[in-house]
Amino acid sequence: MEIKLASSYGFCFGVKRAIEIAEAHKGAVTYGPLIHNKDEINRLKNGYNIGLVEKLDELKKKDTVVIRTHGIPKNELEVLKQQEHKIIDATCPYVTTPQNIVEKMSSEGYSVVIFGDKSHPEIKGVVSYAKDEKNAFIVLEPNELKKLPLKSKVAVVSQTTKKPEDFAKIVTSLMGTHKEIRVFNTICNATFENQDSASSLAKEADIMIVIGGKHSSNTKQLHSICERDCVNSYLIENEQELDKNWFFHKKLCGISAGASTPDWIVQNVIKKIEEYQ
Numbered sequence: 164m165e166i167k168l169a170s171s172y173g174f175c176f177g178v179k180r181a182i183e184i185a186e187a188h189k190g191a192v193t194y195g196p197l198i199h200n201k202d203e204i205n206r207l208k209n210g211y212n213i214g215l216v217e218k219l220d221e222l223k224k225k226d227t228v229v230i231r232t233h234g235i236p237k238n239e240l241e242v243l244k245q246q247e248h249k250i251i252d253a254t255c256p257y258v259t260t261p262q263n264i265v266e267k268m269s270s271e272g273y274s275v276v277i278f279g280d281k282s283h284p285e286i287k288g289v290v291s292y293a294k295d296e297k298n299a300f301i302v303l304e305p306n307e308l309k310k311l312p313l314k315s316k317v318a319v320v321s322q323t324t325k326k327p328e329d330f331a332k333i334v335t336s337l338m339g340t341h342k343e344i345r346v347f348n349t350i351c352n353a354t355f356e357n358q359d360s361a362s363s364l365a366k367e368a369d370i371m372i373v374i375g376g377k378h379s380s381n382t383k384q385l386h387s388i389c390e391r392d393c394v395n396s397y398l399i400e401n402e403q404e405l406d407k408n409w410f411f412h413k414k415l416c417g418i419s420a421g422a423s424t425p426d427w428i429v430q431n432v433i434k435k436i437e438e439y440q
């Protein structure tokens with residue numbers, strides 16, 4: 164069986180940058196997981212003594228706090244500043260962009276539509292930048308737009324990891340009801356590149372292995388794209404989740420990995436699959 168890696172996979176610019184920032188601040192703590200990959204978080208803990216707190220009141224005085232790639236709500240950032248922690252901001256610049264757009268457009272009197280998952284940390288952060296949170300709306304489907312009390316001018320942004328075609332459906336639906344729409348395509352390139360190359364590989368593969376955190380929206384999306392083109396698509400966090408039986412009678416095994424997946428995990432997976440041959 165041939166094993167082929169997608170031409171673009173794994174760590175994106177924002178995650179590489181956040182890890183380098185954390186490695187440069189040994190002994191710091193991250194507020195919320197730095198990235199969606201628990202194996203990499205363990206590596207940072209063991210090699211660089213990087214701690215993790217989930218609640219603001221778990222922080223100790225003088226802690227150096229690293230802000231995760233997908234940002235935190237504005238009010239929490241303000242609390243951190245008041246508590247006089249040393250703050251190291253590892254928020255990805257592609258996430259800071261929609262935060263700034265939401266802040267600016269809502270101050271200019273636009274209703275803000277955010278295409279994304281309400282429960283995703285990035286979206287909780289982005290919506291918190293609206294001047295008036297009652298005038299900022301998070302939606303996943305075009306039919307949710309109908310019941311919203313939108314003003315005549317609307318600005319729309321997307322969660323960075325969403326599919327462009329789904330974002331386009333939201334925009335098209337708004338065009339049917341509103342004359343003034345400001346569209347900001349805040350989907351990041353890393354997502355496009357990994358998705359496009361996973362999709363073309365899935366078309367030729369008999370089996371696709373997508374490696375990444377099960378809570379990573381980016382990885383789940385990669386997996387759903389692969390499933391569209393290859394019925395035997397599996398999402399795993401690491402090599403321990405592989406099952407030898409998946410590979411019987413398969414000729415080409417494609418591999419892709421989410422934007423928070425370190426290369427050492429990808430290599431471990433390849434090594435284990437090679438042992439099945």
Ligand code: SF4
Nearest residue numbers: 175177255257323351
């Ligand atoms: S997926 Fe995109 S937005 Fe998210 S951390 Fe990576 S580069 Fe930044």
